[in-house]
Amino acid sequence: MSTTHPTTVAVIGAGTIGLSWAALFAGHGLRVRVTDPRPDLAEAVDAALAEASPQLARQGLDTAGLADRVHLARDVADAVRHADVVQENGPENTAFKRELFAALVREAPSHALLLSSSSAIPSTAFTDGLDDAGRILIGHPFNPPHLVPLVEVVPGRRTDEDSVTRAVEFYRAVGRVPVVERKEIPGFVGNRLQNALSREAIHLVEQGVVGPSELDEIMVNSLGLRWSTVGPFLGAHLGGGPGGYRHMAEHIGPSMQQMWDSLGRPEQSPEQTERLIRAVEDAYGSRSYRDLSRERDRKQLAVLGALENAISSEQDEETRS
Template sequence: MSTTHPTVAVIGAGTIGLSWAALFAGHGLRVRVTDPRPDLAEAVGAALAEAAPHLARQGLDTAGLADRVRLAGEVTEAVRDADVVQESGPESAAFKRALFARLVREAPSHALLLSSSSALPATTFTDGIDDAGRILIGHPFNPPHLVPLVEVVPGRRTREDSVTRAVAFYRSVRRVPVVERKEVPGFVGNRLQNALSREAVRLVEQGVVGPAELDMIMVNSLGLRWSTVGPFLGAHLGGGPGGYRHMAEHIGPSMRQLGDSSGRPAQTPEQTERLIRAVEDAYGSRSYRDLTGERDRKQLAVLDALEQATADERDQETRP
């Protein structure tokens, strides 16, 4: 793979593919986009124009953004000189199996073959494909030119060097790649999102709260918290200086009384202890004061940005 200006083929020009194309072009990469949609040129042009201000705010040079993107009539043309292929096609194992078999044949032998699949692990569509060692999941969150996470999920036949290259590639375009070492449908992000969505629907259906009120609760509590710390670090800090162990021992029992809608049995003491130790291994090397100080600075920054955005919206509404 070229270390200066690699060529990236974007297969599929839906919402995700167009956002990927804008991100890659914003980082100076040569981009080749293909999709059978008849309005491909218009869609790409509109997506680049819409993304340009966002990319500029990230400090990227958007001059000549469109010049770095070329349309390809079909897959063979798009991948001919590609160093990386980012597939963002239909969520269908049959479609992906046929496409990736073709990509293995027609893309250069060094090209990394990545799928934006939201739920299908790579192993579900790579059985029987030669050279599946360079195929793996690179699942973004919409829109990828703004949301930094990319779930990097190797299949059973993915080579370790392909994982390493995928991580390096996504870091080169300022994404945050997280490697997941076990394939599960939906990966991690969508499973967490799905669990929260199921509970949100249940609360609304039961008449506990309305949709607008539930969203307000999320935005002004968990949404704010989780924009700066995740569930485990949040719980670790919620336990005070005693950390996650204090949280699990003193607050955990009352939280477990809320019930588990999945029907999963309660954790055994041994399972709880293993989880406590895992959280302590992750965060125990830093002091409570250090971690809470960092959390508070980030949360204040988010609140300041939201307040400014609200003020800007009000200003626009009052303009003649």
């Protein structure tokens, strides 16, 4: 195990996600080696860095010499030879990832973390048969990772706990928000939530309840704003007022169950409801409703203010042009 901080990162695959990772890593001063069979790799890297540079600068990063820290590698072996961390961004194909990670285990230094940006395939699915699977795990970002902070850190059945710790530390060091998920499930958490919402959005449009633009307007001006500052559970906890999630579940739960029935969701038993209430109370019950709601409101006003400023700036630019 390496006890030094990572200095060199290999980015395998230079699609949208890989190029964004490369820009982020370079923005944090890391030496980045990129490989991809695409014939326009050099042009793609240059364009991605040029586009990301002002966005990284707005995050307070020093982008001077950004391109000097990103190097093109001849192939996978060349990219990972001196890597401390490898971020794989290949196709969502189990057989492909199995073959690639066998090569990564073989070619990368023994201390290197081997991370996959896989959007849906758990690492256990492509590490069977590998002798050194302890350092392989999922580091799934949301696009583009140089702007969106979340990284889902998902260990496989054979991933070492030390590798989980090192992955969390690495992503925090490059300004991301890593969240460890302790049970493998296809799609992980973020994409499953996104897909569930997408399914219902499509259903509502297909049923003629609302049009696509109206549905987007509803999201942007309600749930999108709320969820940019609090998640579904904290939002529901605050929706219950001083009584919190328990009050919400007791008073709104029956009507919500009627809606869930129409969606085919199994009825929740009283025991399940109580376990969920206690889990939410354990997560947020140590802070008062007043403190949590004030923090939510400050963040929501900040988001609204930033959006208004962005619109005003865009209008000013259009006027000048």
